Amino acid sequence: MKMLLPAAEFGTTGLAGWISDNIIQIMLLIIVAVLLGLASNGKVPKFVTVLGLSVGALAFLVLSLDNGKLGKELGVFVFGLFVQA
Numbered sequence: 126m127k128m129l130l131p132a133a134e135f136g137t138t139g140l141a142g143w144i145s146d147n148i149i150q151i152m153l154l155i156i157v158a159v160l161l162g163l164a165s166n167g168k169v170p171k172f173v174t175v176l177g178l179s180v181g182a183l184a185f186l187v188l189s190l191d192n193g194k195l196g197k198e199l200g201v202f203v204f205g206l207f208v209q210a
């Protein structure tokens with residue numbers, strides 16, 4: 126009996142690659158689903174506040190763990206917003 130399809134290799138690289146390629150869409154879908162669920166209870170302002178604080182905390186964590194030049198570039202950008210050259 127001849128196989129028509131090649132044998133598939135199972136692993137997590139396909140799934141991990143798909144998640145990393147679509148992380149923004151996945152996060153937006155999760156946020157929209159949670160907002161729809163909370164909208165029926167009238168708790169949207171609390172969710173938006175918690176979401177904003179969580180994003181701020183994650184941004185701080187990323188910048189504090191960064192050992193490259195991301196923090197310096199961000200500092201130069203923010204400084205450039207307030208000081209004209």
